[in-house]
Amino acid sequence: MDVGEVSGRSGPRAGGSWTPGMVAETLGVSPVTLRTWASRYGVGPSLRADGRHRRYSDEDVRRLQYMQRLIQRGIRAREAAAAAFSDVEDVVPEVPLERRIDELEQAAEELGFASLAAMLDETLDALGAASTWTDVLLPILRALGGRWLRGDVCFESEWALTTEVSLALQRYVGRFAKVPPERSVLIACCPDERHSLPVEVLRASMIEVGIPAIYLGQMVPGETMAGMASKLDPLLIVLWSMSANTVDDVLCQRLQRLGFEVAVAGPGWEGLNVRGAPWVNDLAGALDLAAERLNS
Structure with missing residues (x-):
């Protein structure tokens, strides 16, 4: 059970005040284990109710959940407590990629939204966006795709994972300083994508390596996209399409006629050879192209 998933009579009181019994039930451990962790490692409740009773805050519980995951990864309890309750990044032990993949797959299967959010934040902090995508998320998404092909419908798991990935990326991007650039890369989906x-x-x-980038979101009409491009004057427009059914070469040509350099991205554009628009179909290629335009 996750911090964000406890509700009703068994959940914390207003303000995030958790009794030891609630926390023990959430973590699946005994109250004795909680008291042992508190006495040995100093990870007890941080709140006091009515001046006498100790209570756990939401943050306490999140850190205990992280500590528990580290213990399950084979890390000793003392080291796990130090990693979970310290803000020093060097304390956090390295986690094998296979373990990250297994934990995210399990959380997605169990629809553990709060666990997914915490794990994704942790993974992005440790690996960065590019490596998180190529080394962790792509293998999971490919495995889910394989399940679909075998007739194992796993829509709920895929939805939970992709929803939390999108939210985690928004949180991650928000941590970077935003100095208004003169010109940015404009990233857009074809209107039907x-x-x-x-x-x-x-x-x-792009943002984590210092390339200013703006993402317009899904299903932006071509007219709106052209108008926004005219106002933003991007140094490059990346026009994404996942499948041939959503490709909009007319929009691409329109943006080119307005004087913008356009790169088409994604498997939908494969083999179309749009005049004057380079095709990129991998993250590294898109980053290299954007960096080249930024530095030219």
């Missing part, structure tokens, strides 16, 4: 996660990753990957 709904699969936007790869370009959300692209935006985060």
